Amino acid sequence: MIIKKLKVEEGFFDGLDLSFTEGLNVLVGGRGVGKTSVIELIRFGLGVDNLSSNANESSSHAVSILQSTGRVTIEAMHNGTPITVSRSAMDREPFSTTYFEKPIIFSQKEIETVSLNASGRLALIDSFDSEIAEKQKELINLNSQINNSCAQLSQSKKELSELLESTAQFQSLKNRENQLLLQQQEIQKQNASMQNSQNALNNIQSELAAISVDLQNISAVKNSLLQRISHLESLNTPLYLQKYNSQEAIKLNEIVSQSFAKDSATIQFLIKSNRDLLDTINNTINTLTNKKLNLEEQARSNRINVDNFNQGAGAILGELGRLRQTLAQIENTQRIAQDKKDKIGHIYDDIQSTLEKVATLRDLVQSKRSQIVNYLNANLLPAINSSLTPNSNLNDYSNALEGCLRGSGLKYKEVISTITQKVSPAWLLYYTHTLKYQDFANSIGLPLDRATRLLGYLSEINIGPILTAKIEDTAEFSLLDHRNYKPVEQLSIGQRCTVALSVILENTNRVLVVDQPEDHLDNEFIAQTLIKSIKQRSNYTQTILSSHNANIPVLGNANNVINLESNGQKGFIKCSGKIDSLDVKQVIESIMEGGKEAFQLRSNFYAS
Incomplete structure (x- = not known):
């Protein structure tokens, strides 16, 4: 997909008609002219979720620009088919003429924080393959089926218990x-x-x-x-x-x-x-x-x-x-x-069958993620190392198990970790259905009487939340620093941004929109690595950046430079065009280089 136009009605950018081209587009201008606002209007207009920060923050930013009656319209092309997407400040979702693949959008804060948490790192990897998102939707549907079946199973067990009591x-x-x-x-x-x-x-x-x-x-x-x-x-x-x-x-x-x-x-x-x-x-x-x-x-x-x-x-x-x-x-x-016993048996078989489908989908997603990690390592090693540990994030599984056991009167906290590590959801369902107390005790290393009480309680409640809890892969990124790899949690902001941007720019499958990628980066990385990656992306897909750094549009050979300006009340386009157009050259010289005299002084300094 290629974004062609951004049009705005009402608000700070009322009447804005901003055109984009293929390849590299760079938004430039002084502070307060609305470069970040344009990025957030694109995000809001296309309904793109944040990968790491609060989605309401971006929505609030866009709505404040549009005001209560404003509207943003985005025109795009996908495989020769025109697409129009429109959203008003009051709309919960955008309206589009047809399906479109959403771009990847990063604010300055997201670049700084996306690699700090496990979900953000996985989201970075998943953004490389749109099929992963489709498989995740399938997982949600399968988990919904499991929850419904577990509710039926729990109710049927209660009814059976009452029937047996009456006989x-x-x-x-x-x-x-x-x-x-x-x-x-x-x-x-x-x-x-x-x-x-x-x-x-x-x-x-x-x-x-x-x-x-x-x-x-x-x-x-x-x-x-x-x-x-x-x-x-x-x-x-x-x-x-x-x-x-x-x-x-x-x-x-x-x-x-x-x-x-x-x-x-x-x-x-x-x-x-x-x-x-x-x-x-x-x-x-x-x-x-x-x-x-x-x-x-x-x-x-x-x-x-x-x-x-x-x-x-x-x-x-x-x-x-x-x-x-x-x-x-x-x-x-x-x-x-x-x-009723026969019905319970059928429900149990259905749940186990659905759990098998869930496992197959998870394996497929994990395989795709592994391929992406291998691709990243092939392009970024030795500077940046990426790794994936399958099915290693058990936090949701542990929380769900703890939530179901809360109020049981059993001492369970010290065995939560053991159960989640040694007993898969499918096996836990098997033990609660067959009540094989000794086998369960052996699997988690507990005395029989304690394992019996624990399993007996779980067999009487709805364990749907446990069976549908996420068991996620763990993605890690590390940066080579003085011959040692340091994980992102131990890096400075600038180093984290270096890692995140290096990974992001390797994704040439989707349109990329980034707000001021140069923040917290040293000029050497910008000139030698960032610019190289941006130019490579231009051969495959569209990139839209906002920037204060002249190296990005100049060395990146931008196809389209857009100079935004503001009179304090309203934002507008002062000029736009290719990097070699006279107006754009003057903008870069005056705004991004500090003027002709400052540029000449630096040139003389470097030449001496």
């Missing part, structure tokens, strides 16, 4: 049923004449048990249907119509209104269909309830006959009937519990 008395009730059957057999031996009444009662009780189960299951279906109807009714909210002015917005409003009306009709149809189904369910429940009442009446009649013969036999039959209904309901609950 805990099954065996004791079954034993009691066997006892009652034995007693019933003894009574039946005493009087064979009661066999028919007893057989009829047994048949009725069996049928009652079956009806009880049916009513239980149908009631569950009814509750689900009531929830669905409630949800559909909540969706059928009236559309609040906005008042629009433009023909396009009015036309869109008509389309939206028609769409909502159509949706409302569909929802009404679904509500009616579900209510009709609810009526059918209620009718079935009433039919089964009446049948149950009739059977219970028949059962009472048969029990009376039996009780007339033997009061004890009736009591046994009554208890046996109630017991059989309870057992039938518990057996039904056991089937539901088994279905």
Whole structure:
């Protein structure tokens, strides 16, 4: 992509129409004329995120220049296709005519600080390959799936626990049923004449048990249907119509209104269909309830006959009937519990499958980063050494694990580091699912009782935040200083800027916009290294810089020098053109060299 124009409406740069060319563009001018403001307007207009500093700082700067009613418009070209991007001071995001690849933009502060933190160093490396950003978006989507599945898994586990608790008395009730059957057999031996009444009662009780189960299951279906109807009714909210002015917005409003009306009709149809189904369910429940009442009446009649013969036999039959209904309901609950176990197994498999996809994507990103590091070392060694340690930044993983364990009452802080280093998220999910306490204890080197308490707690909570925590690579840059490599954290500001700019300028894949790259750099580095890299970039893509240093436009053979000026109230372009144009030469001589006399004095000094 090549940025062609920057246009501004309202504010300090009202009416600005600034043209850029391919190759090197340099913004020059005295202090306070708005060079940094132009950089930040480009950033704001294209919606480019800061790599290391607060994004709100840049947005605030641009908005203060535009004022409340201002707008910035950027015209660009990408593979021969014109692109227009526009954003007002009030817009949250820019509007563009088509997709565009955002440039890399650095403020002075970012150049100083981007290499100081782990995320900034990774961002520098990732900026070389746009596919890395696409893979990171895929990772976000996969992690969203994992979080949703983990929430389902946690809820299903709670439901299963409740189901199993309600079936805990099954065996004791079954034993009691066997006892009652034995007693019933003894009574039946005493009087064979009661066999028919007893057989009829047994048949009725069996049928009652079956009806009880049916009513239980149908009631569950009814509750689900009531929830669905409630949800559909909540969706059928009236559309609040906005008042629009433009023909396009009015036309869109008509389309939206028609769409909502159509949706409302569909929802009404679904509500009616579900209510009709609810009526059918209620009718079935009433039919089964009446049948149950009739059977219970028949059962009472048969029990009376039996009780007339033997009061004890009736009591046994009554208890046996109630017991059989309870057992039938518990057996039904056991089937539901088994279905829930199967569902939990499927959810677990889905999460593990998604974690495998996450691992594959991370490996791909790490491979691309390694290639970029190798490219940087091939071009920057021995002066600057770059390195990448895969999957070594476990801070987010540790924080997520600590957050989930907080409030558990367990002593966990001293084992957080051990778990994150020795147990991957996929293995942690496996241990919490299978509850292999001994294996977990062996893997982290803890006593079995302590590992059991820890794993038991994790198995009962939603561990989605742990499974989706970032496990990042660690990028490092170091500068050769007196035959020793010093990491960026130990470098001066000037040395840090040297490292950051050296890396940034190697990226020839995207447009680069930098505010005063020469700050904190010595003139030798500017002349021998910085200028060389800038000129090399011009063969591949566009570079836009603001500068006070004459070496950058002159030795960099700038394709376009833009002299900004200000009258204190408004900024404007005083002149612009190629480096060899008369106006540009005079600007460089007067502003960047301190005037013709100062330039001549330095020339005489160097010649002597």
